[in-house]
Amino acid sequence: MAEIVLQNIQKNFGDFTAVENSNLKVETGEFFVMLGPSGCGKTTTLRMIAGLEIPTSGNIMLDNKNVTSLRASQRDIAFVFQLFALYPHLNVEKNISFPLRMQKMKSSEIKERVREVSQLLRIEHLLKSNVSNLAGGDRQRVALGRAIVRRPAAFLMDEPLGTLDTEFREKMCLELRKLHNRIQATTVYVTHDQIEAMTMGDKIAVMNQGKILQNGTPNEIYSKPRSKFVGSFIGSPSMNFIPIDSAIEKGATSIVIDGNEFNIPEQHEGTIAEKNFIGIRPEKMTLSENQGISGEVYGSEYLGTRNVLTINTEVGQFKVCVSKDIKVSPLENVKISFDSHSGIIFDGTSDKALQSDYMTI
Amino acid sequence: MAKVKIENVSINFGTTAALSNINFEVKNSEFFILLGPTGAGKTTTLRLISGLERPDSGKILIDGIDVTKVQPAYRDTAFVFQQYSLYPNYSVFDNLAFPLRSPLRKESPEKIKQRVLEIATLLKIENKLNNSATELSGGEMQRVAIGRALVRTPNIYLMDEPLSSLDAKLRGNLRVELKRIQKELGATILYVTHDQIEAMTMADRIGVLREGELIQIGTPSEIYSSPADTYVACRLGSPQINLLPKDLFGFPEIPAETKTLGIRPEDIILCSSEMEGTVRGIENLGADTILLLNFNEHEVFAYADPRKTYSYGDVLKVGIDPEKTLFFDAQDQLISA
Numbered sequence: 001m002a003e004i005v006l007q008n009i010q011k012n013f014g015d016f017t018a019v020e021n022s023n024l025k026v027e028t029g030e031f032f033v034m035l036g037p038s039g040c041g042k043t044t045t046l047r048m049i050a051g052l053e054i055p056t057s058g059n060i061m062l063d064n065k066n067v068t069s070l071r072a073s074q075r076d077i078a079f080v081f082q083l084f085a086l087y088p089h090l091n092v093e094k095n096i097s098f099p100l101r102m103q104k105m106k107s108s109e110i111k112e113r114v115r116e117v118s119q120l121l122r123i124e125h126l127l128k129s130n131v132s133n134l135a136g137g138d139r140q141r142v143a144l145g146r147a148i149v150r151r152p153a154a155f156l157m158d159e160p161l162g163t164l165d166t167e168f169r170e171k172m173c174l175e176l177r178k179l180h181n182r183i184q185a186t187t188v189y190v191t192h193d194q195i196e197a198m199t200m201g202d203k204i205a206v207m208n209q210g211k212i213l214q215n216g217t218p219n220e221i222y223s224k225p226r227s228k229f230v231g232s233f234i235g236s237p238s239m240n241f242i243p244i245d246s247a248i249e250k251g252a253t254s255i256v257i258d259g260n261e262f263n264i265p266e267q268h269e270g271t272i273a274e275k276n277f278i279g280i281r282p283e284k285m286t287l288s289e290n291q292g293i294s295g296e297v298y299g300s301e302y303l304g305t306r307n308v309l310t311i312n313t314e315v316g317q318f319k320v321c322v323s324k325d326i327k328v329s330p331l332e333n334v335k336i337s338f339d340s341h342s343g344i345i346f347d348g349t350s351d352k353a354l355q356s357d358y359m360t361i
Numbered sequence: 362m363a364k365v366k367i368e369n370v371s372i373n374f375g376t377t378a379a380l381s382n383i384n385f386e387v388k389n390s391e392f393f394i395l396l397g398p399t400g401a402g403k404t405t406t407l408r409l410i411s412g413l414e415r416p417d418s419g420k421i422l423i424d425g426i427d428v429t430k431v432q433p434a435y436r437d438t439a440f441v442f443q444q445y446s447l448y449p450n451y452s453v454f455d456n457l458a459f460p461l462r463s464p465l466r467k468e469s470p471e472k473i474k475q476r477v478l479e480i481a482t483l484l485k486i487e488n489k490l491n492n493s494a495t496e497l498s499g500g501e502m503q504r505v506a507i508g509r510a511l512v513r514t515p516n517i518y519l520m521d522e523p524l525s526s527l528d529a530k531l532r533g534n535l536r537v538e539l540k541r542i543q544k545e546l547g548a549t550i551l552y553v554t555h556d557q558i559e560a561m562t563m564a565d566r567i568g569v570l571r572e573g574e575l576i577q578i579g580t581p582s583e584i585y586s587s588p589a590d591t592y593v594a595c596r597l598g599s600p601q602i603n604l605l606p607k608d609l610f611g612f613p614e615i616p617a618e619t620k621t622l623g624i625r626p627e628d629i630i631l632c633s634s635e636m637e638g639t640v641r642g643i644e645n646l647g648a649d650t651i652l653l654l655n656f657n658e659h660e661v662f663a664y665a666d667p668r669k670t671y672s673y674g675d676v677l678k679v680g681i682d683p684e685k686t687l688f689f690d691a692q693d694q695l696i697s698a
Contacts, residue, residue, distance in 0.1 A: 166556070170599065174642055174653065181673055193529075199644035199651075219670070222647035235647050237533065283648040299537035301562035304585045304598050305627045305664070308562075310537050321648065324582075330544060 002063045002076075002153035002186050003028045004049060009058035011044055018044045020210040022058075026154075026203075029184045031177070035197040036207035037233070042190045045207075046156050049188060051075045062153065078152040082159040084143035086131045092118075093127040096145045103150075117149045120179065136164055137172060144179070154186040161196065173199050194234050198222065206230045216361065223281075223342065224361050228351040231279045231344070237308055237319040240285065241277040241346065242293070248276055248345055248354070255345075258293045258315050263340035265358035273348035282308065283321040284339040287328070292335030297328050311336060362549040363424040363516035364389045365410060370419030372405060379405045380573045383419070387517065390547040392540065396560040396596065397570030403553035406570075407519045410551065411438045423516050434465065439515040443522040445506035447494040454490040457481060457508050466513075480511045483542055500531040511542070520552040524559065536562055557597050561585070569593050591693040594623050600644075600651055600662040603629070604689075609657060610636065610681050616688050616696045623687035626651065629663035630680040638663075640675040654679065 004026040011019040019041040026032040034042040047053040049060060051072035060068045067075050086095050093114055100110045118124045121141045126134065131142060140160065147155060161169045161176075177200045180187060191197055197204050198218045205215035206229075214226045225231035231239040244255050250270040254263050255278060264278065287309075295313035302324065309320045311334060320336060328334060345354045353359050366386040372379050380402045387393040395403045408414040410421055412433030421429050428436050439460070447456050457477045461468045468476075481487040484504045489497065494505065503523060510518055524532045524539075540563045543550055554560055560567045561581045568578045569592075577589040581597075588594035594602045603626065607619045615622075631652075638661060642653030650665040656679060663679070665671060688696040 174644075177642060195646065198646050218645040218647070219667075222645070236529065238530070281648065299541055301536065301540075302581050303558065303561055304581075304625075330541065 003061075004154060004186065004188065005059075005061040006045070006049070007059040007061065009045070009048060009060065010056045011041070011048060011053065012056045017210050019048070019055075022212050024205055024212060024215055026186060026188055028186055031180050031187045031189065031200060031202045033197040033201035033204045034188065034190045034207060035192070035194060035204050035233070037192055039209075040207040041210040042192075042207050043158055046158055046188060046190050049154075050077055050079050050156050052079075076153040078147035078150055078155050080143060080147050080155065080157040080160045082162050084140055084160070086139060086142055086146075088132050090131065091127070092123065092129050092131055092134070092142050095131055095142055096149050099146060099150045113149050113151075117145045120148070120182065121145050137168055140164070140172065144176075148183065148185075152185075154188065157187065157189045159191050159193075160189075162191070162193075169196070176200060194236070198234070206233060208233075220361060224353070224359055225279070225344070226353050226361070228277065228279065228346050231346070231353075235281060237282050237321075239279045239281055240318040241279050241316075242318070243315055244276045244278055244345075245274075246276075247271050247274050258313065260291055260293060262338065262343075264343045264345065265341060265356040267345060268355040268357075271345065271347045271354065272350070275348040277346045277348060279344045279346055279353075280338045281342070282319040284342050285318065285320040286337050286339075287320065287322060287326065288335045288337035290335070292337040294333065294335055297330050297332045297334060299330060300328060309334075362389055362514065362547065364391075364549065365517050365551065366420075366422040366425075367406070367410070368420040368422065370406075370409060370416045370421065372409065372414065372416045378573050380409075380416075383573075383575050385568055385575060385578055387549055387551050389549055392543050392548075392550045392552065392563055392565045393568065394560045394564035394566075395551070395553040395568045395570050396555070396557060397553075398555055400572070401570040402573040403555075403570055404521055407440070407521055407551065407553060410436075410517070411440050411519055412436050437515045439510035439513050439518050441507055441510045441518065441520040441523045443525060445503050445523075445526075447502060447505055447509075449493070449495050451494055452490065453481075453486065453492050453494060453497070453505055456494050456505055457490075457512055460509060460513050476512050480508045483511070483545070484508050484538070500527055500535070503527060503535070507539070511546070511548075516549070518548055518550045520550060522554050522556075523552075525554070525556065532559075539563060557599070561597065569596055587695060587697070588623075588687070589695055591621060591623065591689050594687065594689075594695075598625060600626050602626075602687075603661045605659055605661070607688075609659060612681075612683050612686070614683070618690045618696060619688040620691045621689040621693070623689055624661075624681055624685070626662040627664045628682055628685040629661060630682065631663060631665055631677050636679045637676050638679045640671055640673055640677065643671050643673065652677075 006022055006024050009019055009022045036042050048055050059066055097110050097114050118127055123141050161172050173196055201218055204218055204221050206213045208229050214230050222234055242257055248271045250267055252267045254261050293313050295311040298312045299310040301308040306324050307322050311318050311320055342358055344359050367383055370383045371381050397403050409416055420427050458473050461473045481490055486504050524535055564581055566580055567584055569576045571592055577593050585597050591604055603624045605622045607622055638654030638656035640652055641655045644651040650667045652663050652665045654661045654663055690696055
């Protein structure tokens with residue numbers, strides 16, 4: 001298994017910069033997710049790791065070996081595509097064994113490997129079936145099997161669950177992660193779905209417009225986003241950004257919103273802009289009896305375990321997660337308060353998070 | 362708007378029973394959602410009400426009047442399809458005005474203009490009225506498609522998964538909007554979907570359909586907290602309810618006919634008893650952490666404290682509140698307390 005390192009990777013397509021000066025390190029055995037909206041450069045990065053694209057500049061290291069100019073076939077990496085292409089005229093067994101037969105492996109060994117992989121993926125009973133008769137999930141397993149059977153140094157996956165329906169995707173997420181725990185292969189997984197990223201990744205790199213904005217554990221990225229983009233891209237419902245009509249100075253411990261004073265973690269830097277934002281997760285907001293931002297309930301969504309309220313205020317529309325036992329109806333007047341320990345100040349000009357007692361990364 | 366009643370309706374396509382003996386009523390100004398997987402009969406139900414299909418048996422009543430044999434045009438229903446089809450050569454305004462210009466209705470131009478503006482404002486597309494329908498984003502096109510139904514005040518709006526082709530964020534926003542518009546207009550809506558979150562968040566009442574049979578009707582919280590059977594229990598809630606053999610926890614008092622225990626992941630309490638489970642899966646969703654625990658060779662989903670860190674292989678203590686446990690019998694039916 002392998003460690004993957006990208007050093008100052010840049011990729012231009014004509015005048016267009018697809019990936020800009022990217023650095024990252026995927027440790028041996030890690031499940032690493034690259035997350036971002038379409039067009040952010042995540043698939044291009046993956047294709048460069050695979051050797052399907054050559055970077056304009058920078059180096060790609062696989063286990064300390066520079067592979068930047070090696071062909072895809074010489075890199076010992078398996079790629080699982082978004083649309084799993086199986087050979088329709090071959091049965092499951094032949095599909096899985098295909099890469100080994102291409103390597104001219106001994107047939108007894110091929111048999112042993114296919115048996116092992118099909119057991120792992122629980123598709124032993126399907127080995128003789130025609131792939132065109134399989135259900136979506138089984139086809140996906142066969143595609144995975146064909147990647148695993150080679151025992152490559154690393155797996156690269158490009159939205160392999162993108163085409164499956166919601167319920168099934170949740171199941172496959174769990175299954176993929178369990179498989180990873182068993183075989184412990186270094187995996188780079190690309191997706192635009194933040195839930196997939198959060199549920200499966202050991203680490204997540206959030207990309208936008210060709211740049212890696214932040215990389216860390218799911219928990220870090222969720223609770224301490226370094227920019228407004230990361231804060232709003234991760235989490236559903238999204239992080240709330242409440243505007244603040246003043247500059248915030250280094251050492252500040254409180255802010256004023258809509259005439260109410262709120263405590264915030266002590267700030268280690270000041271803002272440049274005059275108009276800034278404080279980012280608060282919906283579950284860190286509460287309805288308050290006394291002091292708070294006044295608003296009117298716009299909508300209430302019951303989700304079984306909780307209610308998500310949409311509240312209109314003078315300073316914007318916010319989402320608040322409350323217990324399922326709290327019932328409010330549209331047009332009701334409420335006051336919103338928030339947990340003062342986890343508020344993050346974002347500079348209005350740069351959209352960057354300011355360092356504070358809480359925001360330490 | 363009107364109330365719509367379906368009485369003992371059945372329809373077969375060849376040898377397949379698409380709907381078998383369906384009964385339900387959508388009350389005036391109610392948001393009623395039919396929830397079911399592909400092939401459950403959701404769209405067929407909408408087509409029957411609009412008159413695009415005829416039932417083999419049973420009746421359809423609109424405001425108490427039997428319309429089973431009435432032509433679609435005279436039933437006065439408005440249909441929103443899953444795939445929005447707008448007139449590409451028309452502006453947004455003309456698309457919205459189209460149903461009002463029907464020869465059946467003969468509305469005056471001033472009245473048409475006023476109504477289109479009203480609905481466009483409600484849907485927040487009032488500044489796009491002069492755009493051509495092809496110069497819109499996917500979300501805007503779907504708003505126009507919904508708007509084209511809303512400009513009329515028919516007996517009932519029939520909506521066939523209108524949000525399913527949109528991306529997650531936009532879908533989330535439109536859910537809140539649609540619910541608000543429905544309340545504001547006092548609209549009667551029959552909406553079908555396979556998405557349990559849409560059903561839970563928007564419906565006044567939900568009807569759960571499976572293979573042409575209507576299994577349960579109730580408010581979202583009724584269906585969530587007392588599902589009629591294990592199928593309904595699994596349809597609502599993500600992660601799914603845990604279904605476990607009755608003797609797994611050694612509860613002292615359970616109904617005699619119990620075969621299966623149903624426990625929602627949020628009702629599994631960590632760190633409170635001497636029973637132990639091993640962590641096999643961790644889903645860190647930010648606001649929640651969901652663990653998959655291996656418990657006496659059974660897999661159990663549980664909500665955990667998102668502020669704590671868990672690792673694969675950790676052994677945790679697991680407790681269950683017998684009060685919050687659902688009991689199902691050998692036929693998978695809920696045993697009511």
